[in-house]
Amino acid sequence: MMLVLLIVVVALVFEFINGFHDTANAIATSVATKVMSPRQAVFLASVRNLLGALAGTAVATTIGKGLVDVQAVTSVSLLAALTAAIIWNLITWWFGLPSSSSHALIGGLCGAAVAAANGNWSVVHWIATDPASGKTIGLWPKVVMPMVIAPALGILVGYILMGLLLACAARWRPSTVNTLFRKCQFVSAAWMSFSHGTNDAQKTMGVIALTLFTATQSHAFDDLPSWLHFLHSPEFKVYPWIKVVCAITIAAGTAVGGWRIIHTLGKKMVKLQPIHGFAAQTTAAGIIQTASALGIPLSTTHVTSACITGVGATRRLNAVRWSVVERMLWAWLLTLPVTAAIGYAVVALFHLFGG
Numbered sequence: 001m002m003l004v005l006l007i008v009v010v011a012l013v014f015e016f017i018n019g020f021h022d023t024a025n026a027i028a029t030s031v032a033t034k035v036m037s038p039r040q041a042v043f044l045a046s047v048r049n050l051l052g053a054l055a056g057t058a059v060a061t062t063i064g065k066g067l068v069d070v071q072a073v074t075s076v077s078l079l080a081a082l083t084a085a086i087i088w089n090l091i092t093w094w095f096g097l098p099s100s101s102s103h104a105l106i107g108g109l110c111g112a113a114v115a116a117a118n119g120n121w122s123v124v125h126w127i128a129t130d131p132a133s134g135k136t137i138g139l140w141p142k143v144v145m146p147m148v149i150a151p152a153l154g155i156l157v158g159y160i161l162m163g164l165l166l167a168c169a170a171r172w173r174p175s176t177v178n179t180l181f182r183k184c185q186f187v188s189a190a191w192m193s194f195s196h197g198t199n200d201a202q203k204t205m206g207v208i209a210l211t212l213f214t215a216t217q218s219h220a221f222d223d224l225p226s227w228l229h230f231l232h233s234p235e236f237k238v239y240p241w242i243k244v245v246c247a248i249t250i251a252a253g254t255a256v257g258g259w260r261i262i263h264t265l266g267k268k269m270v271k272l273q274p275i276h277g278f279a280a281q282t283t284a285a286g287i288i289q290t291a292s293a294l295g296i297p298l299s300t301t302h303v304t305s306a307c308i309t310g311v312g313a314t315r316r317l318n319a320v321r322w323s324v325v326e327r328m329l330w331a332w333l334l335t336l337p338v339t340a341a342i343g344y345a346v347v348a349l350f351h352l353f354g355g
Contacts, residue, residue: 019253
């Protein structure tokens with residue numbers, strides 16, 4: 001019982017860290033273009049993240065039962081997955097690298113599940129069909145393919161949208177362009193923050209729902225006092241109270257703000273004007289919102305960075321600081337294997353020393 005509650009607390013800590021780690025995804029371009037002050041941008045992102053987190057549960061369902069065999073999940077493996085994700089998030093946050101919290105959690109979950117199954121890799125759903133819905137699920141279609149396709153799409157669509165905006169505004173005075181798109185960027189920033197909430201907040205919802213379902217199946221809740229009966233979860237389901245708690249937590253984390261990463265995304269990659277910020281945020285928000293509707297736990301970090309790169313490339317290719325992009329690329333490539341290794345190691349150490 002205490003271990004289950006500890007997992008829920010750690011999951012909420014991850015959600016909080018996810019909030020300040022990924023704040024930059026929604027507000028970096030608004031701050032970089034000086035459309036908003038950091039304080040204004042963080043406030044907007046907090047409110048819209050809260051609302052987005054309350055919308056839908058498709059991504060939570062994917063995380064909870066679409067990637068690994070739920071029968072192989074234990075309380076220890078869930079705790080190990082969260083520990084791996086938190087460690088990686090803090091490391092990349094400290095170095096100002098916009099890595100993926102989503103992939104950190106997924107990597108930790110897969111590695112921990114394999115360790116809990118004594119090294120049996122079949123517990124990971126690589127590609128399968130959900131018997132209940134008939135939809136294709138698994139690590140390959142829901143994580144690996146989108147990890148490649150979404151950033152590529154972000155670069156391409158960002159480049160095209162920026163080109164179209166520049167063509168439309170070619171005869172406008174620069175002051176008119178800046179005035180118009182400063183106003184438009186408030187809308188794009190709000191949409192970006194909302195879409196971030198619909199995707200990122202749901203990952204922790206899935207973990208908490210899976211934790212309660214696993215605990216119920218293992219009879220850990222058989223002797224619950226009446227005032228804790230809401231924890232009893234005979235089926236995998238994201239209950240309303242889980243959504244509310246996670247939404248408030250990610251909003252609180254967003255309010256803290258991740259200024260190191262904002263500096264990297266908003267200033268080091270490419271210099272942005274309001275029209276560039278609007279194009280990047282609109283492209284990213286559209287891609288993330290679509291992924292959320294499809295139940296794909298997308299990396300908002302990957303998408304946002306790719307959109308900024310595509311938009312910046314319309315000025316000229318050397319306008320993008322490719323050395324910064326290279327550093328982020330290495331962080332992205334390492335996230336899944338490193339967190340999987342950490343998750344595996346934590347479970348293995350527990351079995352070695354904890355029995």
